[in-house]
Amino acid sequence: MYRILKRPKSRKHSQNSAVRYIFILCVILLSTMPVASPLELQLGMPNVCADQEMSMLGARQPCVQTFTRMVKVWKQGCTNHRWCMGYERRTAYYTAYRQRYSVDLNTVYKCCPGWTQRSEEMGCLHRACGANTCFNGGRCSETGDQICQCPLGFKGTRCQYDVNECDAGAGGCEGYCCNTIGSYYCKCSEGRRLGPDGRTCHDVNECEELNGGCQQMCVNTPGSHHCECSEGFRMHADGRTCIAVTSCSVLNGGCEHKCVDMGNNHYKCECRKNYQLKRDGRHCELRDPCDERNGGCAQLCLSEDGVVQCSCRPGFTLAGDAKNCEDIDECSSGRAKCSHGCVNVLGSFSCVCHPGFELGADGKQCYRIEMEIVNSCEKNNGGCSHHCEHTTNGPLCSCNRGYQLGPDRRTCVDSDECGSGESCCSHFCRNYPGGYECSCRAGHRLNPDGCGCDALYGRDVEEDEEEEEEDEEEDEEEQLEVHRLPDLLFRNAPQLLQYTAALHSRYEIDDDDDDDDNGENEKESEMQRDRRGELRLDSHIGTVKCASDD
Template sequence: MHSDARTCIAMNSCSVLNGGCEHKCVDTGNNHYKCECRKNYQLKRDGRHCALRDPCADRNGGCAQLCLSEDTRVHCSCRPGFTLAADGKNCEDIDECGSGRAKCSHRCVNTLGSFSCVCNPGFELGADGKQCYRIEMEIVNSCEKINGGCSHHCEHTTNGPLCSCNHGYQLALDRKTCVDSDECLGGGACCRHFCRNYPGGYECSCRAGHRLNADGCGCDDVDECLAETSGCEHDCVNTLGTYECFCELGFRLDQDQHSCISLYGELEDEEDEEEDEDEQLEVHRLPDLLFRKVPQLLQYTAASHSRYVSDEDDGDGGDGEVEIQRGRRGELRLSSSIVCLDGSFGDDCSVSCEDCDHGVCSENGDRCECAAGWTGIICNKTCSQGTYGPACNSLCRCQNGGSCDPVTGKCVCPPGVQGLLCEDGCPRGHFGMHCRRKCKCPNNGHCHRLYGGCLCSPGLYGRLCHLCEYQ
């Protein structure tokens, strides 16, 4: 203040009592200032006083575990179970087991920063966690009495009896009783045609015209023609599950569908019949033409190339006229045919080229030529099982349950079967996908190629073919 005691003069605030700062007062200009502290000290919250800085507050003083400060100096230490490393900052685990500090009566297991004592079998650890004491108790087998309540097999566990069943059976809801598994109804059977369930297993069988494959599952077609069991008098054609008989030129099948009757002999017999009966045209008995059924004549034309002979030219009178009529009738039989008009065809002339579904029309426009895998008048039917190729005229030869591609005829084999015709099943003693699993049948016997069930020899049965029918 001025000497007149009235006027105020600007002064440096740090010049009066060091600005109230304990250590340093720094003038920042415009009548402002701030306090600062000396080295190893930090400003307190009041902004004026200074306190000694704690070196452990900054990143734990560089210590890995515990930090202690003394007069701005740092001292690192470790928690129990660890020792200070040579660098004075990091901590290393102490192996109490290796150093002998653990003092376990049996065995010791070191852990990070500690250890655990473990007792030998038949002993338990005491309250101190180091001493081991023998366990004195009676072990009772829960399966000894009434097989633990199990129908088939019993296994003793710490939680009591554990029941299991023989092959072909399953545990009931009580987890003790074994009931038969009906593989035929449950979808577990491998049968291609028929399945018969019996306690503990099942048996496959095939429809007529098939025989059971060696794998016990698939059904293979029986070629009655090769086996000479068809009974056909002339020719035999095998089909899937059955066969058909055919006759040579000039013959037709008798009612028994096996014998063949000469058509020429029938025509000679007809000449002796009455004239009104001779006028009935039986197209299905014409020589050189074979029909499986009588065709429906929608329209026919007949041309007679015989010279017309009048009564005057025939010296025999009535007998000559009969011969002329017989000649005309013979030519009529040979010249008769079914004719569909306007580009139509079929049994009743009801379809045309526009109706061809999976095929193209022939050059003459009188039929559909089906693509491979299709058949029928208009090529709208897929090949039946066991046939393939153009018009489905080729027979499938796949074995062991294999099926044909309807177009190419390539065999699609079931799991565990290989080969161009599925002829290579699993080798003896193996089953499953790619035949990698081993059978458990006695004497390295055959087993089911998918499920491993033993395929018993005649007279034997049971899960392991160990039971005999004739005992």
């Protein structure tokens, strides 16, 4: 807005000033009016196209924020006080700014693709066609309104659009027209095929290939086909298979031998004796008796016209029952023809050679082995612990008495005669490496044979102990029991433990026949007791002597 200031002057001066102000006002108005520049493109000019340009505009947007705080205040009416201090919640407001962006679309006018503007021309009057101007194989056009010359199947100023040939008369196709990028093709419906011209359609005779899938008759129709059955049959639900209407009454149901009517239009085929159905369920073939339990043959079974004939594998001969097979003894019959020895096996045989010979490649002839005989026991005793004997098969180990060969057949291990029961001991047996030793219980002495045990006083101590146990059972109620031995008095029965108690008495023995042997037996017993450290009781009262090895 412009304000014109006036002040009182002369009339002439006032007129000049008014004209001056009017001129200034016209200049200002003319300057504000839009005037089109010849360089600025506008819609309606030749080859000028409208385009949309997008721009981002940023602006500050105010945003009111709040926050709360606690402040101290003085209050009235407090208890025992006229004034007191308290806290109140106060909310404060302030203004903040954030950057906000918006999308602005502006319409601008430019030269259409393929055209350009020169100097101050009103519009785009000059062609500008380059290598990348035309698409889909189009070429630049020097004349005409089109910038590009498009190939067949494309259109547009730059050949950027496909031509849908199916829009005009279905592309000349008798069936279906299928458009593609830059072209098209024709297609026929099911049951018809495309002709040589690529446009017309011809009917396909489906019955020419596999009878159209029909079991009996195939009837071709335009674009399709259907199956039919002969007289006496009806069509199955699948539209291809034919089922006999009266089953076995028509052509024996298709069975080669017997047809059995099951009712409800169902039947089955059966074969005569010694025949079986084929996989088609209608025809019959001769049953092979060898398929069932091998025809009763032990090994091989052959059948001819339903008759079984058994045979055997090589090395066997047919038995008298014409079914089982017996082994042929090639060695006794002379068929083996082995040069040295022959060993018969089930169904075959094998030749063996004498020591110093080896079997040849034919498995029958034997050839002498030319080699230096080395004593296998010379080195490290053949690996044997005790004795080694050289044989053709290598060292043969053996052990001393009281030892036996281990699992490796070379090492000798001790034989526990006591544990295995091989010892001859009557009472006790103690094993040691290579042998064992017998000993006797208390009141006995070892027999000169080293095995048996003899009682020292003609009566077995065990029998005495049994009698004493019986006496103890009878006198269980007595707390004190006195036991007597010759010249000794015991309050309780003496415990012999594992010692041998031998009593040397001065009293004579009633048996006169043993008088001569008593002296020798006593000396021999004393020597054995001394060696074993046994307890010896003398007949004098109060005298107890111990014999030891010391």
